[in-house]
Amino acid sequence: MPPSNKHTPASHVPSPDKRGIQNKSKSKHSPLKPEVPAFLLFLRTMSLKALTGKFFPSSLPPADAFAGQRVIVTGGTAGLGLATAIHFLKLGADEVIITARSASSARAEGARQKILAAAGQGADKSTAGRVSIMELDMNSYASCVAFVEAVKERFGAADGPDVIVFNAGVTNSQFRRSPEGMEEIIQVNTLSTTFLALLLVPWMKQQRGQRSSPARVVFVSSGLHMSVDIRPWSTYAEKEGGVLAHYSKEENFEAGLTSPMYNYSKLLLMYALEEVSKMALDQNGEPQIIVTSVCPGPVKTELSRSMQENSILARIAAPIFMNLVGKSPDYGARIYLAGALAEPAAHGKFLRDYLTDPQYASRSAPVLASKEARLMQAQIWKEIREALSSKVPAAREVLLRPATAGAQDARERG
Template sequence: MPPSGEHMPLSHIQSQPSASSDKRDNKNKNKNKKSTLKSEVIALLLFTKTMSLKNFTGKFFPSSLPPANAFAGHKVLVTGGTAGLGLAAAIHFHSLGAEEVIITARSASSSRAEDAKKKILAGSGAGKGTAGKVSVMELDMNSYGSCVAFVEAVKGRFGPTGGPDVVVFNAGVTNSQFRRSPEGMEEIIQVNTLSTTLLTLLLIPWMKQQRGQRSAPAHAVFVSSGLHMSVDIKTWAKYIKEEGGVLTHYSKEENFEAGLTSPMYNYSKLMLMYALEEVAKMASDKNGEPQVIVTSVCPGAVKTELSRSMQENSVLARIVAPLYMAMIAKSPDYGARIYLAGALAGPAEHGKFLRDYITDAQYASRSAPVLTSKEARLMQAQVWKEIREALSAKVPAVQETV
């Protein structure tokens, strides 16, 4: 099935294609649509390993909200908080007492950003006891230059005063067709994996340094997806052997995969999980104590616009998705509550994947093929190496952190 709707597509980022690229896009569009019913049924079976009975009850019995003052005095940064789950999370943080909520947009003065600010203030009951500020910072996840400038702006904004209390790395994308980012990579992996990891590598060491100015560790919350459990990494070993790497393989337009479970999105989230293993280590001191508490979260299926693009290339998705969304999908309000859990996590949850639809034992078992098996450990090391090298080649500052 389509990924949970925590991210809005960034198709508007792409420049207008040339006539030759139009022909190439049409050729690949046709190719992408040739996803067979057999392959989609197999994908659906893999998808079921991410499910449990709680998936069917979550929309009716949401997680409880924390106390009304849970984020009193906190400064919270949510990337991509202008719509969907990011916006819902920003509303929650503001209504729960945050001193300031900062969201990001490609243009801080855009109507989209201004509308989001108004919704946060209205949704959290501003003027009825909630006095927190709402601000917008500029960030384009398709550009390394924008990511670097954003990090410098964050550092300048907070100075040596402890930094933000919570950073939610929510911004992301999914597409039904291949789109190449300005940095040369397929856009889904560019945004969800590479740019998110870049922000992390530049922010976490600085946040760690600010620990001495704080009474408790800050929190870094990464929006992942349980769909990382549905990836079959056996094929990745072939790409490494024959093409030199997983990123190299997926940077090629002809290798874009479309279908029922949005494979490219799932791949990007598994790669992010591999990177976050290293980030969690980076955020700890020499004794293993977290100086920044790092968690990844999955809201489950959520009603947003995201699933629509996935149905374009999948016969089965067009049949199943509407029924699935009607039966299972939560509202953004309900889905975003897992973000709050990450933002309130204690040291014991550092490095963990938080979700409310399967138990820890179920997750350990179902994620073993991609996270803890012998093959998975080798793949994690390889993918992390590729991510490191890709980022270091474009952003020299990364070399100082890894």
């Protein structure tokens, strides 16, 4: 269970899922942090529960938990996203929509067939239409806008998805610049994910009065956000034009055993999610959409394998570590289901099954609750707003919209 403070910023732990995009290109800029101290920081975010989750998985919800629901899983063609889509279909969802960079690709259709087969359904049956593919390239704001427009058209003005799981993400062993100009890991894991939420959450919020229960929005993060040292970030903000500007430079890309850039992207996302959670509140401060973030812990997926490219030590240690404690995607995806079934009390919280509330509060305090962390959250949100507003008119429209009284009250309480 997440921390008890209702409006404490969400946060997450190692979630090796997502489509593990690797950059094979040569780069002379791959500074390595001291590997062993970094790995010890990583272990500090873990617990005995996390290291034994492979053998003691969380239980599944009732077989009809998602009966009649329509759900979207971004990046659902492999790993945890694929496993999550399978769970949703098995648990009664009327329609499961996954996304792929190319909806007509063999990879996307192969994933659709895997979901149907795993759920005991064949492509020749009428139920085959329950699994659909929509196109989404997280490296492109234009693709994000097109995806949101397609979702709205598909669901109509009086309806909307019951659950959205923002699962798509990347990690790279070397610097790779996105078409939008930002370092790719931060572009996909932080900026594009936040952008999608900014476009979809207000729309879903408007539909609350027509629903018997609130929709759920689930963000996949990583508890590795707890291992980040934010102390240098204030210098980046003061002298380099910002934290995002600092990491958009190839010479500042950091590789290493614990994938520092991935960790940074997840902490940046946690700072953004604090604001997204406020957007989901009504004038009384009650969530009209239940927004949570989740972390499955160590999981064997394409993303976890791609992390092995970060250094020689990673190539040696990561396979050993993952073979010892790495869960299957089936087991790891179960925490996603918890987010998709979360009650209002969980709104804005970070869901994980390996740390108690006091443990999480203590370990995340330096990056989430300390005075320095609160100042940095405000700084990062300012940078994200500016980055999105300067690139996309659709983002400006949402970000310039006045906050509700409820959101303001929540901000004061938080």
